[in-house]
Amino acid sequence: MEKKQNTAEKKAVILLSGGIDSATTLAIAKSLNFATYALSFSYGQRHSVEVDAARRIARYFEVCRHLIVNIDLRTLGGSALTADIDVPKNRDLRDVSQKIPVTYVPARNTIFLSYALAWAEVIGAADIFIGVNALDYSGYPDCRPEYIAAFEKMAQLATKSSVEDNQPMRINAPLINLSKEQIIQKGLKLGVDFSLTHSCYDPSADGSACGACDSCLLRLNGFRSAGLKDPVRYR
């Protein structure tokens, strides 16, 4: 169901995974007065609790629409998040940002941004928001500023609106230079309820987090640095 919206508002597509970063990114887009269109993916990930978290956050922020697209990355293989490879646990956080881990999903952000681009064109949005960040980025190549800039350039050549209407597509990555601690603080200031979010790569059936995968470690460290207690449940 489409929510009523001011037709003068600019529209934005926000990639919403259900984690801290994308929730904060959605809050930023709202604070900039965009009419927000949240896009999530169900991609055969072990952690489909992510999608539930995305639903809660989309509802909480009263987005105009929340679209969940089914994509089958398992067909392609190649990652601990989609195939039968063990999620690494209790790694040294200094290692986390060094080498690309097995949880890396090949070309994931490229696929996600491509769908966002398609949807943006259909609804007439010229802005896409993605919550990548380059500091605590877990070593994924598609979280770097130069990657985002290159995607934006490609997007501006790819679409009908950019060719016919001279409405260049912008890829906004407002967290790109923030630490997890800074993201949490920014999110809190913008009213994000972090108890709704989910980050764990290896959650229990009841949704509680493992506290030991890279994503949990980065999250816990972020809350610790901010002097706060993480409101989600750990097992």
Next chain:
Amino acid sequence: MEKKQNTAEKKAVILLSGGIDSATTLAIAKSLNFATYALSFSYGQRHSVEVDAARRIARYFEVCRHLIVNIDLRTLGGSALTADIDVPKNRDLRDVSQKIPVTYVPARNTIFLSYALAWAEVIGAADIFIGVNALDYSGYPDCRPEYIAAFEKMAQLATKSSVEDNQPMRINAPLINLSKEQIIQKGLKLGVDFSLTHSCYDPSADGSACGACDSCLLRLNGFRSAGLKDPVRYR
């Protein structure tokens, strides 16, 4: 089932839609001694006969593997090929290349190339082939050389292999400057059996082509210019 292959061979992912262009592109990749991995999409298009054509061509050229990925572009809406908009018929061919038609699928090539990029990374390929061409391109922005170059640049920043193994991804678009006539002649020289291909945007239930949509008009015109008879069935 994986076919045996010479391990010294370089691998390439080829986007295979089942039309004249992608069949010829696959033939070109074979002629360059690539181990060929064909990638097709079932995307809720009206013309799922396309996928059957892709299967026939993949078999004919004995590819190492043919992967068909289900994607749901209908969720996103916005095109006569995926939504309930009528396919335009009998347009003047001079108009076909002027304005982007309603059959344009938003960001389609970007989504297709993104999956190709993901699969290339998983199988260790550094080459992707796509059969776009800029002359008879039906006015799609994502068929232009500058778009392909921008995608390649982005791809080289997106992947683990390009970052860690210094194996830059190449997007090959060998038909980009050819006319439909030249593509048909090149295909014939490389042994493409065009009776296996399918181009129509609006085929009958038995798979026969309408002869009036943009895609049929471009195809028929190409065969006519080459002084040849199109071997597929028209109704």
